[in-house]
Amino acid sequence: MKINSLALLKTLVSISLLAWVFTRIDFNLALNQFKHLSLPFIIFALLFYTGCQWLSCWRWLVVLNSSGHSAPISSLLSSYFAGMFLNIFLPGALGGDAYRVYRVAKHVQDSEVALVSVFLERFTGLVALSALALIGLPPAFKLVARWDIVLLFLICVGSLVGAVLLISSPQLLIWAEPWLLKFRLSAIAARFAKIQILLRKFAQHRQALAVSMSLSLLLQLAIVAYHYFIAQQLKIPISYLQLLVFIPIIVVVTLLPISLGGLGLKEGLWVYLFSRVGLTAEQALLLSLTITVLSWLLSLPGAIVLLLDFTGFQLVIQGKQGK
Numbered sequence: 001m002k003i004n005s006l007a008l009l010k011t012l013v014s015i016s017l018l019a020w021v022f023t024r025i026d027f028n029l030a031l032n033q034f035k036h037l038s039l040p041f042i043i044f045a046l047l048f049y050t051g052c053q054w055l056s057c058w059r060w061l062v063v064l065n066s067s068g069h070s071a072p073i074s075s076l077l078s079s080y081f082a083g084m085f086l087n088i089f090l091p092g093a094l095g096g097d098a099y100r101v102y103r104v105a106k107h108v109q110d111s112e113v114a115l116v117s118v119f120l121e122r123f124t125g126l127v128a129l130s131a132l133a134l135i136g137l138p139p140a141f142k143l144v145a146r147w148d149i150v151l152l153f154l155i156c157v158g159s160l161v162g163a164v165l166l167i168s169s170p171q172l173l174i175w176a177e178p179w180l181l182k183f184r185l186s187a188i189a190a191r192f193a194k195i196q197i198l199l200r201k202f203a204q205h206r207q208a209l210a211v212s213m214s215l216s217l218l219l220q221l222a223i224v225a226y227h228y229f230i231a232q233q234l235k236i237p238i239s240y241l242q243l244l245v246f247i248p249i250i251v252v253v254t255l256l257p258i259s260l261g262g263l264g265l266k267e268g269l270w271v272y273l274f275s276r277v278g279l280t281a282e283q284a285l286l287l288s289l290t291i292t293v294l295s296w297l298l299s300l301p302g303a304i305v306l307l308l309d310f311t312g313f314q315l316v317i318q319g320k321q322g323k
Helices: 002-022 027-034 039-066 073-089 096-108 111-135 137-144 147-168 170-182 186-203 206-233 240-254 265-275 281-322
Strands: none
Touching (some): 002 265, 027 281, 039 096, 039 111, 073 281, 096 111, 111 206, 111 240, 147 240, 206 240, 206 281, 240 265, 265 281
């Protein structure tokens, strides 16, 4: 009942936010701008983001290699697409990261190594996003020039940096542990303690750590560029540096478990942020929905991967039963 109530609350939040956004939109104006999105550009955008996924897989492979294991990068890439499909279309059922752990475990034959590799690959991305957010501080003050956005940006930067420090610093975890216990989060404290041991082991592989961090920074910059290219194609006059400020805010706030996978929350944030720099709600929603639709298209190969994987799994089970 508690889970159903929470799901209902998230649904209400998403519907309410979407209703608020849609009541502020002139759909004819948005449709006119959407016509700037040509088929050649859609193909380019899909290929560009596939390149971003490939960078993520390269980073993942570096982490795996540091533990003495490996996996075909084609398998890692296919598991990324499948994970994207799961995250978009099956929220709360089977997370994309859980599926990636399952897939890589079949190659390395070690479920713990698989779990650690997925976590570390995500963690280096979190560190890179924190660094990118700090880089965005100067343009936040210079380009945005809105106290509310700057304050929101500082809160998000602080949250990112704080999360990285809490995960990686034993001293900070010792300080925070009584508070975690007070709020009945002892399981999180125990998990962080185990993760810190794994991080220290990974940090001993300095070359792998350096390569992984470099790839993470390149990936985050490429994701900002991806948003910028789409905005330019849609004739939305926003700069790369402004997006460098906005995207960390979007990423951090939509991580909050108060809506269905960030639905409605993300669109509302784009509208709010765009309005504060002189852009329209139509432009904000257009950018957000275009990126969402492109991610749906990009995740379709993941459905094929999942179907083939499930079919193969059934054949294996039937073979064992036949014996």
